[in-house]
Amino acid sequence: MSRIIVFGGHGRIALLLAPLLVARGDEVTSVIRNPDHIPDVEQTGAQALVADVEQLDTDALTEIIRGHDAVVWSAGAGGGSADRTYAVDRDAAIRTMDAAGAAGVRRYVMVSWIGSKADHGVPEDDGFFAYADAKWAADEHLRGTGLDGTILGPGTLTFEEPSGLIALEPEGHGEVARADVAAVIAETIGNPSTFGRTIRFGNGTADTAVPIVDALSA
Template identity: 60%
Template sequence: MARILIIGGHGKVARLLEPILAERGDTVSAVIRNPDHAVDVTATAAAPVVADVERFDLDQLTNLVAGNHAVVWAAGAGGGDASRTYAVDRDAAMRAIDAARAAGVRRFVMVSWIGSRAGHGVDPDNSFFAYADAKWAADAHLHDSGLDWTIVAPGALTDDPPTGRIRLDPDGDGAVSRADVAAVVAASLAEPATIGRTLRFGNGDMPIAEALRTR
């Protein structure tokens, strides 16, 4: 049984992840910015923690993550304003990584996207550029952090039912259900073979547990 802190605890993937973790016996805390979302989080069997990670400094974030066995970053600005995208998806994520290191919380799972890489190829004039740029910066910071990290990088997200099966490094947009993404995050937290890996995946035929053990 582990104590797991999910930052971005009211997101769609997070609310699918929280009951998976709780049902297997983990103690789950879900960080939310809006206190009105507490009731939704409580319904997943997670404990809501109201905190604005966009505005928290390093010391505040260190206090927030301290005492947990693992941190899952599932927060995001949700697109739109580029400055806020950088503030949340890059800057706050990087501070959270530094906070985990300062607090001695070694396990960190980042929910990213399949195209997150230095050569993501998104045109600077494209409205998606800020997200692509911010996510790559945060992922690279995690990669170099010295933590026991995993980057979960799904393709295009759908609301389809879970299949329990994925394909690593898929062709095309790597479409995959949010429910299967949540299952991959949960499995990654329990699978040492995922440490130090970026898992790019979409729908497929391989059971999740088997795929995560495959190098």
Template identity: 60%
Template sequence: MKITLIGAHGKVALIAQPLLVQAGHEVRSVVRNPDHTADIELTGAQPVVTDIERLDADGWDELLRGSEAVVWTAGAGGGDARRTYAVDRDAAIASMDAAQRVGAERYVMVSYFGAGPEHGVPEDDDFFAYADAKSAADEHLQNSGLAWTVLRPSALTLEEPTGRIDANASEGTEVSRANVARVIAAALEHESTSGAVIEFNDGDQLIDEALQSLD
């Protein structure tokens, strides 16, 4: 599969890329900083340098043309509400619309546990812009014509991967970034994840089994 991964220098993305390459996928990885291309090349992916905040519709089409799938792991990193909306909402939505236009039918969004219209974060909370932006992006994706999956991991840790998750969690605890990367890779392999919102923690069930149980 030809995959374009957006937000390629993040901690989860850097773990996910070699997994995708090892699975036989052709991975184009989008970064803003040209200094990060060497790190991307070490994963086996092909770096593409562009600023997703500045792309117009034609630019997005050019970026995604030829792709069969899009994986979104980008994020503004918080702190600046304007930039949070520009990246986590506006650029994400623009990428979804472009994916539809160019025929990149599969789309995997990495969101966060608790996102959605009922996220419950008050407007005076510093986290509100992120919660609001991610929820808007998730909703747009779910209403698109794409074969979408929304992954909502809980609090991220740097623990070693266990390869096991709880995909039926009622509340968030924590999950390793390495397990999130494995869920990204596995989600692209399982048709059962298309049209699914998956909120998950570290747990006891093998990732493949947890995703297969979504059938």
């Protein structure tokens, strides 16, 4: 059994992830900002922890993370103002990485996006720029830590039924079912072959898709 803390615990992917982890015997703490979301989280079998990561400093986050075996960052500002996007997707994410290091929790899984690259190509006058810029900064910070980090870059998220299959470095936007993203996270957490890697993926096609466990061990 592992103790796993998931930031962004009420997100659609996190709500799909928690039952997968609980079913295999893991103890899951899902961090949420809104106490109204406690029942939704508890239905997954996870323990809800109400905390605003946008407001908490590194010391406070260290105490929240301490005692866990792995951290999953699946939180985000969800669009809106650029200032809040930077505050959550970049700054708060970075604080949790630093807090994980301070708490002695080496395993850290970042849920990013398929286009998170230095040359992501999003122009500064595009409303998506702040997200692209913030995620790249957070991903780069993780690469520079001493954590056993993995950056997951799923493509365009869909509500399709899960296939259990993915393709690495897919062409185009890399459409992928949210449930398959959750399954990738679950498989990644305890898979040492994913440490230090950036894994960009989508559901692929019949010719390119392989079982998730096989793709991650490639």
